[in-house]
Each structure stands twice: as C-alpha cells, then as structure tokens.
Amino acid sequence: MRWRPRAAPTRAKERANISFFIFIMFFAVFGVIILTELLLLERPPVNSARSRYSDALQGWEGRTETGADGVDPPPPAHSALDAVWQPVAGTRFKFFVYSAYVEGRTTDAVRVIAATKTRGADAVVCRLWLLDNRTLTVKARVKPIRENWNLKYSASYVLCSLRNTGVRAQETAGAVVAVLAEAVAHRAPTNLLPVLDTLPKPGIEENxxxxxxxxxxxxxxxxxxxxxxxxxxxxxxxxxxxxxxxxxxxxxxxxxxxxxxxxxxxxxxxxxxxxxxxxxxxxxxxxxxxxxxxxxxxxxxxxxxxxxxxxxxxxxxxxxxxxxxxxxxxxxxxxxxxxxxxxxxxxxxxxxxxxxxxxxxxxxxxxxxxxxxxxxxxxxxxxxxxxxxxxxxxxxxxxxxxxxxxxxxxxxxxxxxxxxxxxxxxxxxxxxxxxxxxxxxxxxxxxxxxxxxxxxxxxxxxxxx
Missing domain, CATH: 3.90.550 (Spore Coat Polysaccharide Biosynthesis Protein SpsA; Chain A)
Known part of the structure; x- marks a missing residue:
C-alpha cells in the first residue's frame, strides 16, 4: 500500500496562521485609529471654524491673529461707536458695553465701561484691531463696580489684558475693540468701540x-x-x-x-x-x-x-x-x-x-x-x-x-x-x-x-x- 501525506493537519495549520494574521491586523488597525484620534484632539483641522478660534483663544496670552497662521477673525460688522450702549451677543445674561479707554497706569490693558450681571457674569474675551493692522484676541476680566446695591445687574469694567502680548497700553489709542462672549468668540462681533486716549495733555493742571x-x-x-x-x-x-x-x-x-x-x-x-x-x-x-x-x-x-x-x-x-x-x-x-x-x-x-x-x-x-x-x-x-x-x-x-x-x-x-x-x-x-x-x-x-x-x-x- 502506497503512503499518502495527511492533508488535515496541514489545513489546520494554515487556518491558524491566517487567524493569527487577522488578529494582528485587527490590533494594528485599532491602534492606528486610536493614534489618529489622539493626534486630532491635539491639533484640530485648520478648515474647522470652531477649531481655528479655539486655538486662538487657548492660553489667553494675546496671540496676534493674521491670515498667515490660519487665524483670520471676522472683520468688524460696522464702524466703531463711542457712547452708545451696544450688546454682547451669545451671553446667558444681559451684557452691554458703552466706551473703551487706554489703561496704562498700573497695568497694560484696555478698560471698557459695561453693564452686566453683578455676580456670575458671562466669560468674555476682547478682540482688538490695532492701527498697524494687527488683530489681537486677549483674555478679559469682568469686574463689577462696587456701588451696585446688590441688584441683579451692575455697572462694570471689562479689563482687556495686554499682558505678554508685546503691545503696550498706549499703542491701543485709536484702535477698535470688541467684547465677545467666550462661548461664541468665533462669530462676528455685535459691538465695536474706539479706544479713547487717557494720556493727559500738557497745560491742563488747573482745568x-x-x-x-x-x-x-x-x-x-x-x-x-x-x-x-x-x-x-x-x-x-x-x-x-x-x-x-x-x-x-x-x-x-x-x-x-x-x-x-x-x-x-x-x-x-x-x-x-x-x-x-x-x-x-x-x-x-x-x-x-x-x-x-x-x-x-x-x-x-x-x-x-x-x-x-x-x-x-x-x-x-x-x-x-x-x-x-x-x-x-x-x-x-x-x-x-x-x-x-x-x-x-x-x-x-x-x-x-x-x-x-x-x-x-x-x-x-x-x-x-x-x-x-x-x-x-x-x-x-x-x-x-x-x-x-x-x-x-x-x-x-x-x-x-x-x-x-x-x-x-x-x-x-x-x-x-x-x-x-x-x-x-x-x-x-x-x-x-x-x-x-x-x-x-x-x-x-x-x-x-x-x-x-x-x-x-x-x-x-x-x-x-
């Protein structure tokens, strides 16, 4: 009787090899997916409007925004208005701004006269259009003016910090500022204020x-x-x-x-x-x-x-x-x-x-x-x-x-x-x-x-x- 090789064990071994290969490929593909997700979380796609502005608003150290680095804020919706109460859109509570001034005495900032909630005011940021065509988005602090009689709303300051921006307060004189709700900072502003100079002129001591x-x-x-x-x-x-x-x-x-x-x-x-x-x-x-x-x-x-x-x-x-x-x-x-x-x-x-x-x-x-x-x-x-x-x-x-x-x-x-x-x-x-x-x-x-x-x-x- 002539000897023939046994086929069954060979086929079983081939199936085992294929299963192992599929198992390895599954984990490789799964790993690639996880790595991709992590990379996307760290660096949003530049074509996303939300991610473009979230990148600009992180850190709040006063990033200069230009089209060259992928951040191109919406242009002003209208000309700047002084001494007119203008709304800040996208806030949970009523928020209005009236005027803006250079503040350079103890800190470099733009000081905005506002009215909003006395306690728990909405988080806001400031966007500045400087005279040299730079656009700057900076963090802001809402500070209620103390004589508010504990009513729901108060006269307030919005302090737009220029810290770590390389911009001095006096450079903002004549600029335009908008106060934006942090949650919708990527939208076009609903208020624009000229930044008025506060530097004393000569010869005014007795005025x-x-x-x-x-x-x-x-x-x-x-x-x-x-x-x-x-x-x-x-x-x-x-x-x-x-x-x-x-x-x-x-x-x-x-x-x-x-x-x-x-x-x-x-x-x-x-x-x-x-x-x-x-x-x-x-x-x-x-x-x-x-x-x-x-x-x-x-x-x-x-x-x-x-x-x-x-x-x-x-x-x-x-x-x-x-x-x-x-x-x-x-x-x-x-x-x-x-x-x-x-x-x-x-x-x-x-x-x-x-x-x-x-x-x-x-x-x-x-x-x-x-x-x-x-x-x-x-x-x-x-x-x-x-x-x-x-x-x-x-x-x-x-x-x-x-x-x-x-x-x-x-x-x-x-x-x-x-x-x-x-x-x-x-x-x-x-x-x-x-x-x-x-x-x-x-x-x-x-x-x-x-x-x-x-x-x-x-x-x-x-x-x-």
Whole structure:
C-alpha cells in the first residue's frame, strides 16, 4: 500500500496562521485609529471654524491673529461707536458695553465701561484691531463696580489684558475693540468701540471739569439749570459732561446751546436695563466712571456733583484756587492728597425765602440750611485729580491709584450746598431739624445775576416757550 501525506493537519495549520494574521491586523488597525484620534484632539483641522478660534483663544496670552497662521477673525460688522450702549451677543445674561479707554497706569490693558450681571457674569474675551493692522484676541476680566446695591445687574469694567502680548497700553489709542462672549468668540462681533486716549495733555493742571449723573424722568428745571451752569462757571468750571436718558424740550434746548458753545459734552444714555429694578438708578455708576476716563486727558480737576448741588468755597473765589491752596498746605508736595471730599448741607426749597435776598436767584433766596452738615462719605461730593483715580462712587472714591489719597475739607473752607426739593424722611424733617442762615452764595450774586439775565435773554430767542 502506497503512503499518502495527511492533508488535515496541514489545513489546520494554515487556518491558524491566517487567524493569527487577522488578529494582528485587527490590533494594528485599532491602534492606528486610536493614534489618529489622539493626534486630532491635539491639533484640530485648520478648515474647522470652531477649531481655528479655539486655538486662538487657548492660553489667553494675546496671540496676534493674521491670515498667515490660519487665524483670520471676522472683520468688524460696522464702524466703531463711542457712547452708545451696544450688546454682547451669545451671553446667558444681559451684557452691554458703552466706551473703551487706554489703561496704562498700573497695568497694560484696555478698560471698557459695561453693564452686566453683578455676580456670575458671562466669560468674555476682547478682540482688538490695532492701527498697524494687527488683530489681537486677549483674555478679559469682568469686574463689577462696587456701588451696585446688590441688584441683579451692575455697572462694570471689562479689563482687556495686554499682558505678554508685546503691545503696550498706549499703542491701543485709536484702535477698535470688541467684547465677545467666550462661548461664541468665533462669530462676528455685535459691538465695536474706539479706544479713547487717557494720556493727559500738557497745560491742563488747573482745568476744572464737572461730571453729572444721567438726566432722567424728563428733567425739566430749565430756569434753575441756567443758574447752576453760570454759578459753576463763575466758580471756575470750564466743561461739563452730561448723560441724557430723558429731558424736557426746554432743557434739551438749554443744553444744546451750551454744547454749541463748547461747554457741554452731552452723551446719549439709553441703557436697556430696568432702572431701580435690575440696576441702580439709570446705571449712574457707569456714567460716573465713564466721565472719569473720558475727562482724563483734558481735566486737571474733576468735580462730581448733581444738578441740585454747588460747592462754595468760603475764602477763595474759585474752586481751582481753593484746591490749589489745599494742596499747597502739604509739605512735601508729594504728600498732597489727590481728592477732596466736601460735606453736604441741605438747603430745603420748602423753607421760606430770605427776606434780605439781593436778587430773585434761587441761591440768593434759599439761605437756610441744616445747622450740622453730614459727615464725610455721607452724601458728600468730591473733586479729584482724574489721573489718580481708578473707580468712582457717588459720595466718595472707591479706589485711587497707588500712593494717592483723599481727605475731607473743613466746613470753614468749603461746603456742598444741596438745594433739595423734598425734605428728608418726610415733611417733619423740615420742621424738626436744627437750621441756620448761610448767605455764602451772596458773594457771587451780582455777577451771577448779570450772567443769568443775559443767558436767559439769548435762550428766549432760540428756545421755544
């Protein structure tokens, strides 16, 4: 019988070899898939819009964005707008921006005046279009302005950090900035703000400018407003910053006349938040701080008061003379304060007119006031060097620059005359509070009467009755 080779074991061995090969190939392919996934996670494809911007937004060290490196941000959607409340799209909560300023005193940044949620504000970033055609995306910090009365929304700062970008703050003057929600930073911006310069100009040391909170409830005291303007001009004020939420037709005409004379910067103020419900009165703390930075390049002194208040010096004729004298009393001069707070005294308009009033002016007729003025920081108002302040409040300064200080002014040097319509805590306050006669305002009455009369004659020809 002839021998034949056994085929079955050979076929089994071949099948085993094939199975082993398939097993090895399976793990090889699986390994390639896993490695590919890992590489894709580390380096997103440049054709993906989301991945292009997530790469630019990681690290927040201020990456310069150009088409050459694959990052080409959307161009501005419209021209930059100053002093207009503009929305930040894509946020969970309401978020609006108003103005932007160079901040180069203690850090290099762009400071944006904003209004948003007091606590837990949305994360945002800043995109800058510089004058040399560079585009820069930087991290931003939202900082609520402290005087917010714990309401849901607050006047806030957005600080666009220039740290590690190689860009100095002063290089951003004249640039355009947009505030973007971090979650949708790859989209075109819904706001564009020109970055305004804050570098003081030469020769402004004695310039006194005045800040006033937003007009609202269709403010209509036009006759008094003329007297208030002319008295402050006699006291040395050369410019006024005002914010218009709503005005009567007559007051609007008065302000327009002063604006055309170069005395008033009148800014629109239509903040889309409910006053006293969502945010403190008309977002007034955003206005105070916008005024601070807006005046920084041109004002040596800034006086923050309301339109029913006047600061009257007791010895000097003007406020710049008073402030200069107060600072010169410090030795060495480097120790001189940067801000002076004036104590408040109410002159209630419901009290009887002064029988000895030399003119029909309100400040001449209303000379009875509280005998004891309020304490400093209780209804006080203030004058300050703008370059030495960081954050303003209503009755005092929340934050000064390092090394700067604020002091109260003795009442024998100056007093805040507060011509208030309503008595505090009801009508009984008018009867019960100890009062005294104060005719300090009569020092200016003759010249003031001449100026008010002339101004009202001019207004009678230009403003409707």
């Amino acid at each position: 006194l400018h005045v800040c006033v909170k937003p007009f609202h409830y269709s403010y209509a005291r036009d006759s008094w407003l003329v007297e208030w303007f002319e008295l402050n001009r006699l006291l040395g004020a050369s410019h006024f910053y005002m914010y218009n939420e709503s005005l009567s037709t007559q007051v609007a005409c008065v302000l327009d006349r002063y604006r055309r004379e170069g005395l008033v910067t009148l800014l629109q103020w239509k903040l889309p938040l409910v006053s006293k419900v969502e945010i403190r009165t008309e977002g007034q703390f955003a206005a105070f701080n916008d005024c601070l930075y807006r005046s920084m390049s041109s004002a040596g002194w800034l006086l923050v008061i309301d339109v029913d208040e006047v600061v009257l010096p007791r010895r000097e004729r003007t406020l710049p003379a008073l402030l200069t004298a107060l600072r010169s009393s410090y030795n060495p001069p480097s120790r001189a304060p940067s801000a002076f707070l004036f104590r408040n005294a109410f002159f209630y308009l419901r009290w009887k007119d002064d029988a000895e009033a030399p003119a029909p002016l309100l400040t001449a007729r209303k000379t009875r006031r509280w005998a004891a003025p309020h304490a400093i920081k209780n209804r006080s108002k203030y004058a300050l060097r703008p370059t030495d302040a960081v954050e303003l409040g209503n009755h005092f300064i929340w934050e000064l620059a390092p090394g700067a200080s604020a002091v109260g002014v003795p009442t024998d040097r100056a007093l805040l005359h507060h011509y208030r319509m309503a008595c505090e805590f009801g009508g009984m306050q008018c009867i019960m509070v100890p009062s005294t006669i104060d005719r300090t305002a009569h020092r200016w009455v003759e010249e003031l009467m001449q100026r008010v009369t002339a101004e009202k004659q001019q207004l009678a020809r230009t403003c409707p009755a």
